Amino acid sequence: MSDAPVLEVNDLSMVFGGLRAVDNVSLNIKKGEIVALIGPNGAGKTTFFNCITGVYIPTHGEVKINTSEGSAVLNGLKPNVINEKGLARTFQNIRLFSNMTVLENVMIGRHQSLKSGILSSVLRTKKNRIEEQKVIDDSYEILRKIGLEMYVNELACNLPYGAQRRLEIARAMATNPFLLLLDEPAAGMNPQETNDLVELIERLRKEEDITILLIEHDMSLVMTLSERIYVVDYGKMIATGTPEEIKNNKEVIKAYLGEDIDA
Amino acid sequence: MITIKDLKKAFLNALWFIFLTFPIMVMKVNTINDTLIWRWMNMLYIGVAAFVFTLLGKIYTVRKANRSEIVKPSLIQIVNSKMENKKVRYSSLAAVVAIVILYPFLMSMYQTSIMTTALMYVVLGLGLNIVVGFGGLLHLGYAAFYAVGAYTYGLLFYHFGLNFWLCLPIGAVFSALFGIILGFPILRLRGDYLAIVTLAFGEIVRLVLENWNEFSFGPSGIANIARPMIFGQKLKLAQVTNFTYFIAVGLTILTIIVIRRMESSKMGRAWEAMREDEIACQAMGIDITKAKLTAFSMGAVWAGIMGVLFAAKTTFINPASFTTWESIVILCVVVIGGMGSIPGVIAGALIFILTPEYLRAFSQYRMLIFGIALVVMMIFRPGGIIPKIRRSYQFAADKEETQEVEA
Amino acid sequence: MNLEYFFSLFLGGLTRGSIYALIALGYTMVYGIIKLINFAHGEIYMIGAFTSLIIGAALAMSGMNPILIFVLACLAAIVYSAAYGITIERLAYRPLRKAPRLSVLISAIGMSIFLQNYVLLAQTSDFLPFPLVLPNMKFLKPIEHMMTTTQFLILISTAVVMVLLTILIKFTRMGKAMRATSQDKDMAQLVGINVDRVISMTFLIGSATAALGGVLISSHIGQINFYIGFIAGIKAFVAAVLGGIGSIPGAVLGSFVLGLTESFGTGYISSDYEDAFAFIILILILIFKPAGLLGRKENEKV
Ligand SMILES: Nc1ncnc2c1ncn2[C@@H]1O[C@H](COP(=O)(O)OP(=O)(O)O)[C@@H](O)[C@H]1O
Numbered sequence: 003m004s005d006a007p008v009l010e011v012n013d014l015s016m017v018f019g020g021l022r023a024v025d026n027v028s029l030n031i032k033k034g035e036i037v038a039l040i041g042p043n044g045a046g047k048t049t050f051f052n053c054i055t056g057v058y059i060p061t062h063g064e065v066k067i068n069t070s071e072g073s074a075v076l077n078g079l080k081p082n083v084i085n086e087k088g089l090a091r092t093f094q095n096i097r098l099f100s101n102m103t104v105l106e107n108v109m110i111g112r113h114q115s116l117k118s119g120i121l122s123s124v125l126r127t128k129k130n131r132i133e134e135q136k137v138i139d140d141s142y143e144i145l146r147k148i149g150l151e152m153y154v155n156e157l158a159c160n161l162p163y164g165a166q167r168r169l170e171i172a173r174a175m176a177t178n179p180f181l182l183l184l185d186e187p188a189a190g191m192n193p194q195e196t197n198d199l200v201e202l203i204e205r206l207r208k209e210e211d212i213t214i215l216l217i218e219h220d221m222s223l224v225m226t227l228s229e230r231i232y233v234v235d236y237g238k239m240i241a242t243g244t245p246e247e248i249k250n251n252k253e254v255i256k257a258y259l260g261e262d263i264d265a
Numbered sequence: 266m267i268t269i270k271d272l273k274k275a276f277l278n279a280l281w282f283i284f285l286t287f288p289i290m291v292m293k294v295n296t297i298n299d300t301l302i303w304r305w306m307n308m309l310y311i312g313v314a315a316f317v318f319t320l321l322g323k324i325y326t327v328r329k330a331n332r333s334e335i336v337k338p339s340l341i342q343i344v345n346s347k348m349e350n351k352k353v354r355y356s357s358l359a360a361v362v363a364i365v366i367l368y369p370f371l372m373s374m375y376q377t378s379i380m381t382t383a384l385m386y387v388v389l390g391l392g393l394n395i396v397v398g399f400g401g402l403l404h405l406g407y408a409a410f411y412a413v414g415a416y417t418y419g420l421l422f423y424h425f426g427l428n429f430w431l432c433l434p435i436g437a438v439f440s441a442l443f444g445i446i447l448g449f450p451i452l453r454l455r456g457d458y459l460a461i462v463t464l465a466f467g468e469i470v471r472l473v474l475e476n477w478n479e480f481s482f483g484p485s486g487i488a489n490i491a492r493p494m495i496f497g498q499k500l501k502l503a504q505v506t507n508f509t510y511f512i513a514v515g516l517t518i519l520t521i522i523v524i525r526r527m528e529s530s531k532m533g534r535a536w537e538a539m540r541e542d543e544i545a546c547q548a549m550g551i552d553i554t555k556a557k558l559t560a561f562s563m564g565a566v567w568a569g570i571m572g573v574l575f576a577a578k579t580t581f582i583n584p585a586s587f588t589t590w591e592s593i594v595i596l597c598v599v600v601i602g603g604m605g606s607i608p609g610v611i612a613g614a615l616i617f618i619l620t621p622e623y624l625r626a627f628s629q630y631r632m633l634i635f636g637i638a639l640v641v642m643m644i645f646r647p648g649g650i651i652p653k654i655r656r657s658y659q660f661a662a663d664k665e666e667t668q669e670v671e672a
Numbered sequence: 673m674n675l676e677y678f679f680s681l682f683l684g685g686l687t688r689g690s691i692y693a694l695i696a697l698g699y700t701m702v703y704g705i706i707k708l709i710n711f712a713h714g715e716i717y718m719i720g721a722f723t724s725l726i727i728g729a730a731l732a733m734s735g736m737n738p739i740l741i742f743v744l745a746c747l748a749a750i751v752y753s754a755a756y757g758i759t760i761e762r763l764a765y766r767p768l769r770k771a772p773r774l775s776v777l778i779s780a781i782g783m784s785i786f787l788q789n790y791v792l793l794a795q796t797s798d799f800l801p802f803p804l805v806l807p808n809m810k811f812l813k814p815i816e817h818m819m820t821t822t823q824f825l826i827l828i829s830t831a832v833v834m835v836l837l838t839i840l841i842k843f844t845r846m847g848k849a850m851r852a853t854s855q856d857k858d859m860a861q862l863v864g865i866n867v868d869r870v871i872s873m874t875f876l877i878g879s880a881t882a883a884l885g886g887v888l889i890s891s892h893i894g895q896i897n898f899y900i901g902f903i904a905g906i907k908a909f910v911a912a913v914l915g916g917i918g919s920i921p922g923a924v925l926g927s928f929v930l931g932l933t934e935s936f937g938t939g940y941i942s943s944d945y946e947d948a949f950a951f952i953i954l955i956l957i958l959i960f961k962p963a964g965l966l967g968r969k970e971n972e973k974v
Pocket residue numbers: 018021023041042043044045046047048049050971972973974
């Protein structure tokens with residue numbers, strides 16, 4: 003069973019009115035892989051993420067995970083339940099809790115792991131105090147790993163842009179996922195920040211035993227990081243393969259550069 | 266600083282306001298006995314006021330633009346930094362405790378009673394703050410929960426003679442249940458829709474109380490409700506006023522402690538995350554249904570408790586005490602004090618309830634001023650009187666590092 | 673079943689619905705453009721009614737023709753309400769354009785409290801008989817017991833206002849600018865639309881129709897005080913939400929649904945719960961259609 007893909011998406015479609023934003027897409031990811039999903043703007047990549055993470059309920063198709071705890075179908079589950087199953091994501095348009103501190107953003111990621119109910123927090127039982135201290139320390143540790151510890155007590159909205167993107171990753175990592183979905187993590191970053199990001203993603207995979215699916219427009223990042231690439235255009239999957247294969251794929255070049263490629 | 270252009274603008278503003286207020290400020294008709302009074306002087310007052318305020322506004326904006334570079338520490342920051350010092354903190358705490366304990370013995374019965382009311386609004390404000398300040402859910406029907414508490418005690422006393430102390434927790438539980446009942450239909454609603462539905466809910470509760478005579482005795486309400494007792498002992502009026510005051514103090518302290526703890530717990534963080542971004546909040550594994558329902562019920566609890574205290578304090582309740590205006594007044598306490606800020610809400614309630622009482626001379630103008638204050642506050646100080654300050658966390662690692670640097 | 677009773681309730685419902693529609697238009701237009709529940713809108717309606725009362729009573733003392741008085745008082749109400757509407761926007765809402773939605777709402781609540789007390793202090797807290805009464809129209813004689821002249825006038829004026837407004841929004845430059853602004857304010861600004869002007873215009877139109885509603889309903893009911901704006905405002909707001917706030921046809925539909933529900937509810941069930949029907953139907957509709965009858969479901973893009 004160990005080589006069954008951790009994420010298995012079969013014939014997924016998402017229709018908005020008359021628009022097939024995602025059209026019969028299938029994809030699977032093996033444990034420990036870094037896979038990229040690329041395609042022009044409006045191709046349906048973010049919508050694909052939204053279907054997997056429960057923000058939208060897909061019109062058709064199946065999303066399945068296989069973990070050590072067995073297999074599960076994710077369709078129709080609420081986003082928070084899907085997160086509980088071990089999928090965490092970041093957002094293309096940064097959606098931090100802007101008026102909370104950096105540490106608190108990460109602490110919210112730890113929500114699922116906390117056991118105390120309202121009553122024990124109101125009574126401040128010993129168990130509750132220990133748990134609260136642990137969540138603070140754990141969150142700080144995560145921030146340290148991601149390199150944001152100098153901002154702990156800053157408001158999330160006061161962070162520089164690149165740091166906000168990293169905080170999105172920190173927050174997602176706090177939920178303890180086996181699969182991390184990154185939606186354009188390098189968007190708006192300068193080359194230095196992008197390099198740091200590449201280094202971070204590689205480190206996360208190695209140290210945290212995590213599988214990563216990422217959407218990205220920065221081709222050099224995609225080519226360095228990913229083992230396999232899926233390409234979508236107008237909602238349809240048009241190619242899949244290793245970076246080398248994708249680089250030389252006619253369909254892909256056409257999708258990116260338009261029809262006039264031969265002229 | 267003031268140019269001819271500004272003067273011209275001020276003059277035009279004055280003319281505009283004279284025109285605008287003409288029928289209502291200058292003419293006064295009485296269609297019952299067909300009289301018409303002209304109050305020409307009002308034109309002058311309005312004109313002068315509009316002229317002066319336009320110029321003051323101009324001066325304010327110019328000053329603000331010039332001074333923007335230098336950031337002076339605000340009064341609150343100064344107070345806060347002083348409080349870091351343990352000595353200052355304990356001595357000011359001691360002073361507050363002394364004032365609170367001595368208050369009813371130094372002041373008249375009337376003033377003690379007013380202070381009790383103000384404390385009740387502190388608790389109501391803190392309760393609504395859970396929903397609006399933490400949860401970001403605009404709730405315009407909070408007075409309904411207040412009514413649930415008051416009628417719980419009123420009816421249980423009337424029919425079964427249950428006493429105040431027993432009804433206090435019962436009122437809290439009933440109110441929380443009502444919070445959950447209201448919570449369900451509005452789970453899918455957002456922002457403004459939520460506001461109007463909570464308002465509708467509040468009005469429905471009031472209308473039912475007003476019209477269902479067999480149940481609630483209609484507009485005439487319930488009278489002769491027992492005041493709080495000690496060990497089943499009835500007290501004299503002066504004593505019971507002081508006693509009620511101390512009950513209010515006790516409940517206020519309880520509320521502050523409980524809500525502070527809720528705020529810095531798992532649930533409190535979930536409420537705030539929900540306020541900031543519902544979609545991201547769910548993506549982080551928070552069950553938003555649960556967060557909304559707990560926010561509504563935990564907010565309602567305090568209104569229920571205060572409802573019971575209100576019934577016991579006034580000994581008479583009727584639906585007129587629980588109108589939408591009451592909900593709006595409580596909302597204003599929260600907003601003026603500072604949304605999400607516990608000290609802010611306390612300050613808001615005290616200022617809001619006590620100022621008009623002590624400015625009796627202005628009592629006619631109280632609501633008028635209050636209306637303007639809301640607008641001005643939102644424009645110039647939107648965070649409220651005492652805006653929320655976020656907690657800073659300390660780490661063992663940080664301390665080690667600073668020590669290393671020192672070494 | 674008594675058919676005549678049914679018809680009189682039906683006409684009563686339409687009348688109510690028309691009035692709600694005249695007020696609800698202002699709510700829905702303002703909401704459509706700046707996403708604000710203009711809590712002070714009910715007060716604008718009340719100020720319209722008061723202005724017409726004052727001007728009407730003053731003119732009546734000069735012994736003018738009642739129809740002419742009615743027309744002049746109506747015009748005064750419309751002009752003044754519109755003036756109040758744009759002034760309020762300038763003073764209390766425009767400085768808060770970039771502030772959180774809740775701040776603007778609180779500012780609107782503040783304005784509402786202020787205006788009520790302003791009229792209360794400058795005039796009176798008593799109910800005043802409304803002086804503008806129209807002579808009965810002859811051709812309505814046969815159905816007089818079901819529909820009065822004022823009711824007739826209310827239905828006609830509402831229809832006319834609706835038609836004019838539709839033309840304004842569909843076919844004029846200003847209408848186009850309004851639609852563009854409500855879609856995307858920043859974009860509208862970029863393509864050269866004067867957003868401030870559009871917003872002022874929206875307040876002006878919404879306030880003017882509310883004033884017309886204020887004069888008509890006051891002459892139908894026969895008395896007013898400073899507080900009439902609050903409940904009427906809330907009802908009209910309920911109507912706007914029922915129909916799907918931001919949508920003009922929605923506001924009209926919601927108003928008629930509300931008017932008819934109230935009329936039949938009080939006629940056949942119980943008049944004690946007159947106000948409760950509005951709120952109950954609101955909650956029921958929003959449970960099943962969270963965006964209202966004609967409102968588009970806001971499918972937030974993530
Ligand atoms: N909630 C929605 N309602 C309607 N259309 C949507 C919605 N979300 C996305 N779309 C449409 O789906 C298409 C794909 O969008 P998206 O997934 O964001 O593309 P990408 O992330 O690849 O740039 C676009 O045409 C977009 O307008």
